[in-house]
Amino acid sequence: MNQIMISRINALINKAVFFILTIPALSILPLPAQSQVVINEVMSSNGTALYDEDGNAPDWIELWNATDAPFDLTGVGLSDDPAQPFKWRFPAYTMAPRQYLVVFASDKNRLSPPLFYETILRRGDTCKYLVPNASTPAMWRSVNFDDSSWPSGLTGFGYGDGDDATLLPGGTLSVFIRKTFYLPDPSAVKDCWLHMDYDDGFVAYLNGKEIARAHLGTPGVPPAWNATADAATHEAVIYQGGMPDGFHVNPDSLLILPGKNVLAIQVHNTSTGSSDMTAIPFLTLGFSTPVQQPRGIDSLTGLHNASFHTNFKISSDGDTIILTSAGGVQMDIFMPGALERDISAG
Structure with a gap:
């Protein structure tokens, strides 16, 4: 079994354990329902796998619009802290149907729309x-x-x-x-x-x-x-x-x-x-x-796609990624666990 598969299995186990152990701490937020947009993949120790528009290799979070309808991300929160679900918010942006969107967890806090x-x-x-x-x-x-x-x-x-x-x-x-x-x-x-x-x-x-x-x-x-x-x-x-x-x-x-x-x-x-x-x-x-x-x-x-950048980074020792609707409803939660360099979970 390769390292990527092991990492993804561990991520699923960690996610399930996290739900069981932390529901009381997260009771301030509604439990996630079936969401149109989900956290699809996370890399918390990016070395050479993906570069941002500056040529740097920050951590990243990939979202996926799992439906055939567009989705308005305006005001949606992305966070690594359950107590601060709106630590970082999306500006006005609409995901296309079935679109994947990489958000760099770089601490650069950039809100300019992505360029592909x-x-x-x-x-x-x-x-x-x-x-x-x-x-x-x-x-x-x-x-x-x-x-x-x-x-x-x-x-x-x-x-x-x-x-x-x-x-x-x-x-x-x-x-x-x-x-x-x-x-x-x-x-x-x-x-x-x-x-x-x-x-x-x-x-x-x-x-x-x-x-x-x-x-x-x-x-x-x-x-x-x-x-x-x-x-x-x-x-x-x-x-x-x-x-x-x-x-x-x-x-x-x-x-x-x-x-x-x-x-x-x-x-x-x-x-x-x-x-x-x-x-x-x-x-x-x-x-x-x-x-x-x-x-x-x-x-x-020497060009690289440009995307959003959050105002936080992800710990390679394991972190909690929370996606929250503009109205305060928890859309998805992901706990990737500890990840090796250039290995993603999801």
């Missing part, structure tokens, strides 16, 4: 691309441009340093890349990151609007197909074990469309005599609700 990140474009994905010339239409950046005649290739694009899934001819001065993706609800997009591993300069556009640029031309002015990147070359880093550069896009400036969206990127060399070229883009969006059939976050972005 999804890397829409990552290394090895298929894009349309073109080595352009003077006849390439200027509207190639727009969402409605017909790229059906362009070849398809896997990222990255380039030559010369062994990080290229789609090999371009040596001496290529520029490459244009287009990635089409679809979003049913643009209002759910609350954050955006573009990460680029590139050599030597680039400009990125989302639905024709510039969102990021480095080492290439003047902001707001689309570079010509034969423009050269800045004289100070920028070397790609992933093939050397590094992380791509991150460019945060102000969510208020995003042009996201219902249905079809297009990320367009032009990457330029410093000259046709350059020994190498690289274009490996990553596009990651932060959503207000969990993504259906997610691929998750590409680890090369």
